Amino acid sequence: MSAKSTKSATKPATYCAAVDLGATSGRVILGAWTRDRLALREVHRFPNAIRTLNGHDYWEIGALWHEVQTGLRRAAAALPRSARLASVGVDTWGVDYALLNDAGRLVFPIHAYRDNRTQPALARLARTPAALERIYAATGIANVFYNTSLQLSETIAACPAITDLATRCLLLPDYLNYLLSGVMANELSIASTTQLLDVHTTTWCDPPSTTSASPPHGSPNPSPPAPPSATSAPSPNSPPPKSSPSPATTPPAPTTPCPPPPIPPTSS
Numbered sequence: 001m002s003a004k005s006t007k008s009a010t011k012p013a014t015y016c017a018a019v020d021l022g023a024t025s026g027r028v029i030l031g032a033w034t035r036d037r038l039a040l041r042e043v044h045r046f047p048n049a050i051r052t053l054n055g056h057d058y059w060e061i062g063a064l065w066h067e068v069q070t071g072l073r074r075a076a077a078a079l080p081r082s083a084r085l086a087s088v089g090v091d092t093w094g095v096d097y098a099l100l101n102d103a104g105r106l107v108f109p110i111h112a113y114r115d116n117r118t119q120p121a122l123a124r125l126a127r128t129p130a131a132l133e134r135i136y137a138a139t140g141i142a143n144v145f146y147n148t149s150l151q152l153s154e155t156i157a158a159c160p161a162i163t164d165l166a167t168r169c170l171l172l173p174d175y176l177n178y179l180l181s182g183v184m185a186n187e188l189s190i191a192s193t194t195q196l197l198d199v200h201t202t203t204w205c206d207p208p209s210t211t212s213a214s215p216p217h218g219s220p221n222p223s224p225p226a227p228p229s230a231t232s233a234p235s236p237n238s239p240p241p242k243s244s245p246s247p248a249t250t251p252p253a254p255t256t257p258c259p260p261p262p263i264p265p266t267s268s
Contacts, residue, residue: 011035014086017075019068019176021092024048026064028071030078043078044071050112057115059096059172061106065179088180090173094193095148098175099155099166104184107165108155110172113146117154125150138205141195148194191222 014033020026028044046067050057068090076085099108111117122145125131132143141147152169155162170178171190178184191197198205203221 012083013080015075015079015083017072017085017088019071019088019090021048021064021090021172021176023050023093026067026071028068028075030075041078043074046071050114056117057112059110059112061098061110061175065176068176068180090176090180092172092176092190094171094190095146095151096172097148097151097194098170098172099162100168100170100175100184101165102167104168104178108159108162111151111155113151115151116145117158118145118147118150121150121153121157135195138198138200139195140199141193149196186222188222188224197222 016031016033018029018031020029024047026046026048027042030041030043032039032041044067048064049060051060052058072085072088079085093113095113096110098106098110101107122143125143135149136142148171168184169186170184171186171194173190174184174186177187188197188202192199196205197203
């Protein structure tokens with residue numbers, strides 16, 4: 001047997017965990033890389049559901065976070081002796097987001113994308129073909145009621161004080177990554193679901209093309225997949241870090257919520 005094949009045969013497996021959240025259920029998968037082969041094992045599955053309160057739809061984010069922690073603990077418990085998780089990845093549906101303050105605390109409930117609160121703005125925007133054409137050309141996203149852009153517009157219109165409270169806007173998988181790592185960052189592929197990302201530059205859209213506002217100068221753009229927050233996995237039994245890694249290795253966090261698109265006023 002060659003030295004290369006001997007080394008390959010004795011190399012220990014690399015273990016990773018994947019958190020996969022869907023609208024009706026979630027699961028945590030333990031993966032093991034051995035000799036260029038990936039073996040998968042479901043270690044935890046749990047239900048998920050939209051909850052309606054006073055006519056609006058929300059996610060039970062506390063319950064989801066509890067189940068994610070439970071699944072990661074089970075993944076860690078399933079590892080061979082002395083082995084550890086090399087990484088944790090989180091996948092969810094698109095468009096939904098968490099609004100946070102500088103301390104990382106939620107300042108607004110997390111709405112579910114099926115909430116009809118955006119329908120009036122959707123109808124007004126549909127009556128402006130020129131605006132729709134600009135938005136589609138910039139973002140590649142059609143005019144749909146669950147778009148992040150419309151959700152944020154409705155939130156700001158209904159609760160103007162949120163612009164004083166919220167200093168961070170994280171898409172749902174990015175929020176869970178933050179709870180796991182302490183790093184606030186928007187990842188590129190999930191950001192592409194928002195109708196706020198310029199598909200030509202992979203940066204947030206400029207006001208003249210699609211939006212009525214934009215992040216301030218210096219506000220970072222979404223980072224490519226596998227940011228530093230995904231390169232190491234803390235123990236599921238440990239609380240999230242109280243501070244982020246050094247700026248040299250961590251993408252900076254947005255300083256304002258993502259900008260909403262222009263909503264033409266209702267004609268009198």
